[in-house]
Amino acid sequence: MKWLWQLFSRRRLYTDLGEEIAQHLQEKTDELVSHGMSRREAEFQARREFGNVARIEERSREAWQWRTLESIWADLRIALRQLKRQPVLALIIVLTLGLGIGVSTATFSVANAFLFNPLGLPHSESLVTLNEQQGWQQTPASFADFSDWQQQTQSFAEMTTRTWAYLNLTGSGEPQRLSAARVSANFFHFLGVTPALGRDFLPAEMLSGNDHVVVLSDALWRHRFAADPAIVGRQITLNKQAYTVAGVMPNGFHFPQAVDLWQPLALTGAEKSNRTNHDFVVFARLKPGVSREQAVAEMNRLAALLAKQHPSTNTGVSVRVAPLALSVNGELTPAYTRMTLGSTLFVMLVVCANVANLNLARVMARRHEIAVRITLGASRRRILRQLLTESTLLGLLGAMAGIGFAAIHLHLILTSMPPEVAQYLYSWDKIGLNLPVLFAAIVLALVSGLGSGLMPALLATGNLSAGMASLSATRTATDTRQTHRLRNTFAVVQVALSLVLVLGAGLLVQGMRRMLAVQHDYSPRTLLTFMINLPASRYGDERQRVAFYDRAMAQLKGTAGVMGAGIATCFPYSNDDAEWKDLSVENRPKTPGTFQAAETVTISPEYLRMMGIPLLRGRFLSASDGPAAPPAVLINERLAEHLWPRENPVGRRLRLDSWGPQAAWATVAGVVGDVMNSWTDQTAQPTIYLPYSQHPSDTTYFALRTKADALTLAPAARRAVHEVDPDLPVEEVKTYTRFLHESLLGFSYMVVMMSVMGGITLLLGGLGIYGVLSSGVQERTREIGVRMALGANRADIRRQTLLRGARLFAAGAVIGLPCALFLAHLLASLFYGVQTNDMGTLLSMILLAGVMAVLASWFPAVRASSIDPMRALRGD
Amino acid sequence: METSKQAKERDLFPGALEMMILQTLKWQPMHGYALVQHLKTRSRDLLQVEEGSLYPALQRLLRAGLLKADWETSPANRRVRTYKITPSGVKHLEREVSSFAQMLKGISLVLTPMKS
Numbered sequence: 001m002k003w004l005w006q007l008f009s010r011r012r013l014y015t016d017l018g019e020e021i022a023q024h025l026q027e028k029t030d031e032l033v034s035h036g037m038s039r040r041e042a043e044f045q046a047r048r049e050f051g052n053v054a055r056i057e058e059r060s061r062e063a064w065q066w067r068t069l070e071s072i073w074a075d076l077r078i079a080l081r082q083l084k085r086q087p088v089l090a091l092i093i094v095l096t097l098g099l100g101i102g103v104s105t106a107t108f109s110v111a112n113a114f115l116f117n118p119l120g121l122p123h124s125e126s127l128v129t130l131n132e133q134q135g136w137q138q139t140p141a142s143f144a145d146f147s148d149w150q151q152q153t154q155s156f157a158e159m160t161t162r163t164w165a166y167l168n169l170t171g172s173g174e175p176q177r178l179s180a181a182r183v184s185a186n187f188f189h190f191l192g193v194t195p196a197l198g199r200d201f202l203p204a205e206m207l208s209g210n211d212h213v214v215v216l217s218d219a220l221w222r223h224r225f226a227a228d229p230a231i232v233g234r235q236i237t238l239n240k241q242a243y244t245v246a247g248v249m250p251n252g253f254h255f256p257q258a259v260d261l262w263q264p265l266a267l268t269g270a271e272k273s274n275r276t277n278h279d280f281v282v283f284a285r286l287k288p289g290v291s292r293e294q295a296v297a298e299m300n301r302l303a304a305l306l307a308k309q310h311p312s313t314n315t316g317v318s319v320r321v322a323p324l325a326l327s328v329n330g331e332l333t334p335a336y337t338r339m340t341l342g343s344t345l346f347v348m349l350v351v352c353a354n355v356a357n358l359n360l361a362r363v364m365a366r367r368h369e370i371a372v373r374i375t376l377g378a379s380r381r382r383i384l385r386q387l388l389t390e391s392t393l394l395g396l397l398g399a400m401a402g403i404g405f406a407a408i409h410l411h412l413i414l415t416s417m418p419p420e421v422a423q424y425l426y427s428w429d430k431i432g433l434n435l436p437v438l439f440a441a442i443v444l445a446l447v448s449g450l451g452s453g454l455m456p457a458l459l460a461t462g463n464l465s466a467g468m469a470s471l472s473a474t475r476t477a478t479d480t481r482q483t484h485r486l487r488n489t490f491a492v493v494q495v496a497l498s499l500v501l502v503l504g505a506g507l508l509v510q511g512m513r514r515m516l517a518v519q520h521d522y523s524p525r526t527l528l529t530f531m532i533n534l535p536a537s538r539y540g541d542e543r544q545r546v547a548f549y550d551r552a553m554a555q556l557k558g559t560a561g562v563m564g565a566g567i568a569t570c571f572p573y574s575n576d577d578a579e580w581k582d583l584s585v586e587n588r589p590k591t592p593g594t595f596q597a598a599e600t601v602t603i604s605p606e607y608l609r610m611m612g613i614p615l616l617r618g619r620f621l622s623a624s625d626g627p628a629a630p631p632a633v634l635i636n637e638r639l640a641e642h643l644w645p646r647e648n649p650v651g652r653r654l655r656l657d658s659w660g661p662q663a664a665w666a667t668v669a670g671v672v673g674d675v676m677n678s679w680t681d682q683t684a685q686p687t688i689y690l691p692y693s694q695h696p697s698d699t700t701y702f703a704l705r706t707k708a709d710a711l712t713l714a715p716a717a718r719r720a721v722h723e724v725d726p727d728l729p730v731e732e733v734k735t736y737t738r739f740l741h742e743s744l745l746g747f748s749y750m751v752v753m754m755s756v757m758g759g760i761t762l763l764l765g766g767l768g769i770y771g772v773l774s775s776g777v778q779e780r781t782r783e784i785g786v787r788m789a790l791g792a793n794r795a796d797i798r799r800q801t802l803l804r805g806a807r808l809f810a811a812g813a814v815i816g817l818p819c820a821l822f823l824a825h826l827l828a829s830l831f832y833g834v835q836t837n838d839m840g841t842l843l844s845m846i847l848l849a850g851v852m853a854v855l856a857s858w859f860p861a862v863r864a865s866s867i868d869p870m871r872a873l874r875g876d
Numbered sequence: 877m878e879t880s881k882q883a884k885e886r887d888l889f890p891g892a893l894e895m896m897i898l899q900t901l902k903w904q905p906m907h908g909y910a911l912v913q914h915l916k917t918r919s920r921d922l923l924q925v926e927e928g929s930l931y932p933a934l935q936r937l938l939r940a941g942l943l944k945a946d947w948e949t950s951p952a953n954r955r956v957r958t959y960k961i962t963p964s965g966v967k968h969l970e971r972e973v974s975s976f977a978q979m980l981k982g983i984s985l986v987l988t989p990m991k992s
Contacts, residue, residue, distance in 0.1 A: 016945075017931065019957075020931070020957045021928070023907075023909070023954065023955065023956060024908050024909045024927070026954075027909045028927075050926075050927045051926045051928035051929065052928070056928035056929065056932060059932040060931045060932045062932070063932055063936040063939050064935065
């Protein structure tokens with residue numbers, strides 16, 4: 001650290017030195033005078049014997065300097081002075097770079113959280129998830145299959161599982177619904193994490209009856225229990241039963257998504273041998289040296305064996321082995337992130353091309369100076385270094401601006417994300433301006449600074465004779481031709497890249513609009529939605545649940561302002577997949593290995609009508625389909641076509657396998673229109689609607705139809721539910737509009753980002769054309785003057801400049817359009833709603849870019865045509 | 877190239893001036909002007925040291941931590957910067973002198989006319 005101190009204390013050192021030398025000369029002079037010399041002569045003599053004061057001071061100072069640093073510092077100071085000489089140009093460059101770096105840095109921050117190390121777990125590259133796949137349907141494993149995998153495979157060092165549960169916490173404060181993970185004994189050991197307080201589960205606690213212990217999440221501990229350090233060993237009330245707190249997990253641990261607490265997975269013998277209940281997410285760690293392919297091969301051999309042993313449940317079941325990192329954020333979030341990150345590359349390239357052109361203008365204006373310095377003996381390398389120092393400095397200043405932009409950008413992202421969605425995004429809390437992100441910004445700055453400065457600097461120092469010629473007013477032809485070619489290339493590149501982005505963004509926006517357009521079928525603004533979870537301790541019996549729903553519906557319908565009320569376990573476009581259930585048809589034996597299942601949604605009779613979902617055949621469910629009535633269901637068009645093609649399904653009977661083989665067959669009462677439950681579905685899934693009175697679910701969404709803004713009804717709705725049961729938490733209260741937007745958040749984030757980036761590149765592309773044309777006009781002022789003097793009219797001159805702009809745009813389009821079409825195909829294959837053959841959007845985006853090009857050419861063209869020939873000719 | 881040019885201007889051979897400075901200051905702390913006078917008289921004016929060339933050498937020694945300097949008032953009531961040798965300066969001097977003595981011995985052996 002000594003050198004650092006010296007760096008700062010240097011000024012004092014130098015003053016000391018100056019004073020010391022002055023004293024020396026003084027003393028010497030005094031002595032000479034005392035020997036009888038005149039003062040004037042003595043001063044002269046003292047100086048002569050001392051030597052060159054300036055040089056000696058310089059050499060003394062050198063003793064303190066760190067050579068390279070000093071000269072870099074000197075270069076930087078010169079660079080700063082140079083930039084100050086062209087402040088507007090420098091500012092434009094810094095802002096352009098800042099815009100690019102800002103957008104890229106912010107996107108990188110998101111990508112860093114979602115893509116590169118989403119888990120933050122030790123050796124996470126060897127962690128995989130195992131899922132079962134039958135046909136195209138992928139599900140978690142059944143517990144019996146998990147046990148077989150665990151005992152009969154060699155590829156994995158360790159395997160663990162978890163399933164879900166919801167618990168109502170009561171006792172201290174408002175009742176609260178908690179999400180819990182029920183985990184097997186080795187779960188925490190598997191992940192390599194230990195509780196921050198207390199302990200995790202003991203093997204003995206994996207037995208039914210011993211399992212009333214929980215481990216709390218850091219968030220729950222802080223918010224609900226005020227971070228009480230004595231919490232371990234205390235009892236809390238969950239579902240009206242006492243549980244002991246065994247430990248608290250460390251802050252930031254929430255795997256694979258945020259849960260409030262963990263419970264031991266204690267199963268009964270019957271539950272352990274169940275092969276139809278696919279509720280167990282399996283995680284495994286590959287043994288060192290075992291590849292994922294090897295594991296897949298082993299798992300598929302085992303799956304085939306299990307299919308032979310348990311044909312009724314395991315026929316056609318294969319196993320998917322996926323990296324854990326992929327599975328925690330699903331496939332969509334990484335896809336959105338990758339798409340956005342890829343787009344920033346385009347933005348950075350456009351920014352660099354733009355800045356390169358600006359740099360070219362900057363250094364070309366200094367060709368005189370450069371030529372003089374080279375003639376006076378400066379090496380080309382020295383001048384290159386100086387020029388590149390300037391572009392690097394610009395890059396770093398750009399990074400400062402960029403970090404500012406990125407901070408704003410990240411702030412907007414973080415605050416616009418509703419917390420109830422963010423909690424399901426693994427590693428959401430890792431987004432921010434952290435060290436890797438700042439590092440990325442600096443690297444980006446250096447690369448873009450140098451990248452955009454290199455070609456101009458080479459060109460400016462390359463052709464000495466041209467530089468010398470520029471000293472006299474005439475320019476050589478080769479010089480200008482080279483410069484022009486470079487400028488045109490940069491402009492064409494910008495046009496091409498911006499076209500690609502703008503077309504991509506256009507398609508995505510159109511896709512999103514198409515997706516959001518469907519929502520208007522449901523008039524979402526006047527629909528209030530919320531969720532209720534009935535705890536098993538008090539609503540364990542079906543009759544209790546039906547009674548609750550009956551009373552709650554009556555209460556809600558009687559609330560002032562409510563025009564209609566309905567319940568459903570899954571709303572259209574909720575993105576929560578409805579539960580898939582295997583089903584059987586009366587008098588139709590099942591063929592093993594064929595997948596016959598449907599999404600099941602439990603509803604109240606008036607729900608479909610309230611949502612405007614049409615009845616195609618038969619009748620809707622009604623109050624008469626009560627608990628005692630013969631079972632009735634509705635099916636959607638897709639399932640009708642699937643099960644009874646070209647037949648009338650009404651009156652036919654079917655049964656869900658989970659009801660058991662003794663259960664009564666349910667009659668199809670009617671066929672209703674198809675509804676998409678997820679944005680990512682390309683088509684509607686086969687769906688069965690069950691009446692809640694016959695199949696009351698424990699977790700249900702409520703929907704209330706109102707006249708005006710639905711949110712005003714929220715307090716009344718809460719009160720109505722609490723009339724029925726004051727201990728029930730009413731959760732996720734929001735309008736259906738908000739509900740839909742939240743389910744589309746990832747996609748809309750990508751769309752907004754792509755649009756912003758498309759806009760930026762389009763603007764920069766326009767500026768690129770403008771820059772090339774206007775500098776062209778400036779250089780050719782004389783020529784234009786001559787042509788006008790010779791009789792060319794103004795319209796011709798204007799047309800000529802516009803034509804040059806058109807040529808640049810056309811060249812960009814020739815390169816950019818094929819790339820854009822390729823991107824369009826990619827987008828269409830990835831995202832629902834995006835269509836490649838969307839000619840309207842494609843053409844309007846090209847038109848938009850064209851308008852930008854015309855605007856960018858118009859001003860230089862007008863300037864060219866308004867040149868006064870007399871002044872132009874006299875000008876030089 | 878640059879360093880050799882500097883060395884030529886600086887003193888007799890690299891390191892010699894530094895050695896003499898350290899030796900002098902080991903005997904007694906003094907300020908720059910006094911140091912020059914001392915070197916001149918001790919060498920009986922045989923060494924033509926440019927007075928100013930002392931200062932870069934002093935700065936290098938200061939930086940290396942072999943000397944330290946303090947502003948003081950001289951007996952003649954002048955404000956002078958007095959240099960003192962540090963313990964590591966003393967050690968450095970001993971090492972330099974012994975290696976210098978060896979070098980000198982080597983040179984003188986080579987230069988001694990051979991008996992044939």
